[in-house]
Amino acid sequence: MSKTVIFCFDFGSPYSYMAYKYLNVIEDKAAIIEMKPVLVGAIHKATGNQSPVMIKNKGDYMFKDLNRWSNKLDVPLKMNPYFPIITIPHMRGAILAQQENILKSYMDTMFKAIWVDSLNLNDQEVLSQVATDAGFDANSFSEGIMSEAIKEKLKENTQYAIDNGSFGVPTFYCNDQIYWGIDSIKFLLDDLS
Numbered sequence: 001m002s003k004t005v006i007f008c009f010d011f012g013s014p015y016s017y018m019a020y021k022y023l024n025v026i027e028d029k030a031a032i033i034e035m036k037p038v039l040v041g042a043i044h045k046a047t048g049n050q051s052p053v054m055i056k057n058k059g060d061y062m063f064k065d066l067n068r069w070s071n072k073l074d075v076p077l078k079m080n081p082y083f084p085i086i087t088i089p090h091m092r093g094a095i096l097a098q099q100e101n102i103l104k105s106y107m108d109t110m111f112k113a114i115w116v117d118s119l120n121l122n123d124q125e126v127l128s129q130v131a132t133d134a135g136f137d138a139n140s141f142s143e144g145i146m147s148e149a150i151k152e153k154l155k156e157n158t159q160y161a162i163d164n165g166s167f168g169v170p171t172f173y174c175n176d177q178i179y180w181g182i183d184s185i186k187f188l189l190d191d192l193s
Contacts, residue, residue: 003192005031006173008161010040011094012087014066014077017115019170019182020107021075026185029192031174035103037094038158039087040169047167051084069182082120088154090121092145093131095153102135109134 005026009016023033044050053059063079070077090110097106113119113130120126131141144150161171165178172179172188179188 002030002032003174004034005188005192006034006036008036008038008157008166008169008171008173010038010087010169011090011110011114011121012083012085013040013169014062014079014115015069015182016040016170017077017111018066018069018073018075019172019185020111021073022182022185026172026188026192029189031192035094035098035107036157036160037091037098037154038161038166038169039091039154041087042155042158043161043166043168046162049167053084076116078116078118080114080118080121082118082122085114085121087121089124089127089145092150092154093127093136093141095150095157096141096144097134097136099150100136106131106134106136 007019007023009020011017027033040051052062066077066079069075093110094103094106097103109130110121113126113133114121119130121130128138128141132138136144161169164173166180168180170180170182172184174188175191177188177191179185
């Protein structure tokens with residue numbers, strides 16, 4: 001019997017990118033993965049947390065750790081010189097992509113643009129081009145991410161994560177349990193067995 005795993009992510013998180021590239025391992029355990037785009041900045045604000053890069057030693061460690069994960073998973077990674085990226089429109093785009101059934105293409109394209117190609121996704125023209133590359137019509141993307149329904153759905157997803165114990169991303173939920181960070185995937189996999 002398949003189990004559902006909820007995956008909360010934000011494109012601005014390099015660990016979300018690594019976790020995304022690791023989802024096939026979770027799916028191999030007969031799990032259904034429900035993608036839940038959230039705003040990590042809002043989660044941090046609500047929980048009193050902050051990005052690891054805001055703490056010098058933690059930020060220095062994070063870059064080394066990401067390189068380890070990149071090598072372990074054989075996933076390309078290049079730190080984006082435009083980091084941090086304000087991901088509100090990107091994450092609204094993920095909600096819109098879910099509705100238009102192009103979420104996988106959108107996630108593949110967006111994560112690559114940020115964490116492999118190191119594009120300036122703070123630039124709206126670049127963001128629109130990346131969205132177009134993922135399968136959106138440029139005009140429908142720009143209009144869609146400004147709709148109240150899309151904005152509200154992203155807020156709802158983010159509140160879900162906060163209400164269920166999240167303090168950052170990636171966060172996974174399964175069987176009333178929370179798993180935070182890419183390294184907790186091993187415990188999630190054990191629980192799926």
